[in-house]
Amino acid sequence: MNLYAQIDQVRRSQGRWLDMLGLGPVETPARVVISAPPFTLKAYGGGGAGPPLLIVPAPIKRAYIWDILPRVSVVRQCLQYNLPVFLIQWEEPPDEGDLGLAAYADRFISQCLDAIEAEFGPRRVFLAGHSLGGTFAAIYAALHPERVAGLVLLTAPLRFGPEVGAFGPLAAAAPPAHLFTDMPGNVPGSFLSEVSVSASPASFLTARWADWFGSMLDVRAMHTHLLVGRWTLDELPQARQLFEDVVELLYRENRFMEGTLTVGGRKALPASVEAPLLSVVDEGSEVVPPSAVLPFHDAVRSAERRVLWYQGDLGVALQHVGVLVGRRAHRHLWPEIFHWLYSHGKAR
Numbered sequence: 001m002n003l004y005a006q007i008d009q010v011r012r013s014q015g016r017w018l019d020m021l022g023l024g025p026v027e028t029p030a031r032v033v034i035s036a037p038p039f040t041l042k043a044y045g046g047g048g049a050g051p052p053l054l055i056v057p058a059p060i061k062r063a064y065i066w067d068i069l070p071r072v073s074v075v076r077q078c079l080q081y082n083l084p085v086f087l088i089q090w091e092e093p094p095d096e097g098d099l100g101l102a103a104y105a106d107r108f109i110s111q112c113l114d115a116i117e118a119e120f121g122p123r124r125v126f127l128a129g130h131s132l133g134g135t136f137a138a139i140y141a142a143l144h145p146e147r148v149a150g151l152v153l154l155t156a157p158l159r160f161g162p163e164v165g166a167f168g169p170l171a172a173a174a175p176p177a178h179l180f181t182d183m184p185g186n187v188p189g190s191f192l193s194e195v196s197v198s199a200s201p202a203s204f205l206t207a208r209w210a211d212w213f214g215s216m217l218d219v220r221a222m223h224t225h226l227l228v229g230r231w232t233l234d235e236l237p238q239a240r241q242l243f244e245d246v247v248e249l250l251y252r253e254n255r256f257m258e259g260t261l262t263v264g265g266r267k268a269l270p271a272s273v274e275a276p277l278l279s280v281v282d283e284g285s286e287v288v289p290p291s292a293v294l295p296f297h298d299a300v301r302s303a304e305r306r307v308l309w310y311q312g313d314l315g316v317a318l319q320h321v322g323v324l325v326g327r328r329a330h331r332h333l334w335p336e337i338f339h340w341l342y343s344h345g346k347a348r
Helices: 002-020 063-067 074-080 101-120 132-143 167-173 189-199 201-215 219-231 240-252 294-299 319-325 327-345
Strands: 031-036 039-044 053-056 085-090 125-130 148-154 277-282 305-310
Touching (some): 002 189, 039 074, 053 074, 053 132, 063 319, 074 085, 074 327, 085 101, 101 125, 101 132, 125 319, 167 240, 294 305, 319 327
Parallel strands (some): 148 277
Antiparallel strands (some): 031 039
């Protein structure tokens, strides 16, 4: 793992060089609400009339993929729609410590909601999460249905197992996760990147090159492509216990959908989710296919459930993050998401 940690440093250094060439993120000004490593809670704007929204990013690379450039920034769109928006910015976890799903999918989110309630008073809050961040949000909604006004899950895996998605077969064939987590230090981000490429070369290599060539005649598409490429260099190590929990409890054993996942001494059951649910599904994804998402809709208790289908974008480098940075997503998908948030926020 030491070699991968050194690779992390090299890749982050390459990213800083790209920043100097004008290819760094252009983030929206924010204020820090909580600084409690390994996370920071950021708030944007002066507060709006809409329902408060907490964004839960994936703990892989950096959270600014939600706010990478003004014209394709989810955060800025939230502000344009007058939503009070908060974002969890995951930081590098300490080398020592028991930080698994109980921390990331429960305790840290609760601390953020406590801070939001301190500003807005006791009320339920909407959660939006992408990829594994959406998994955390869904688990939290199962543990604390009384605190969640609604769920927006963006290409978030919820059903796991050897037959689901590109990572399922790899996790099933891999050695026990503790062989990696028994080694000192966190799990380097470049190791996770290598695992991703091994799981789906088509998604993380072939499609990326295809997007490069497809964007060559479109200046804006190429600019976003390069910014996402720079983001991929921002490796973020993952806490050892979180890595082990995700691999063993989710990918290998599918405990969440099986109804056997215990987090912080409490059962996390999909049937306990009662908040309105909106899922964005990429029908062509190998990473999070529909079979990893749709069964969750049949299992929750939510009276209102909706699926939006994402068709992909040009100039996003990785289609897995296209829902966050794609022009088509921002032009057509996100207005529907905001309309859904407002329509379900009135009663909350």
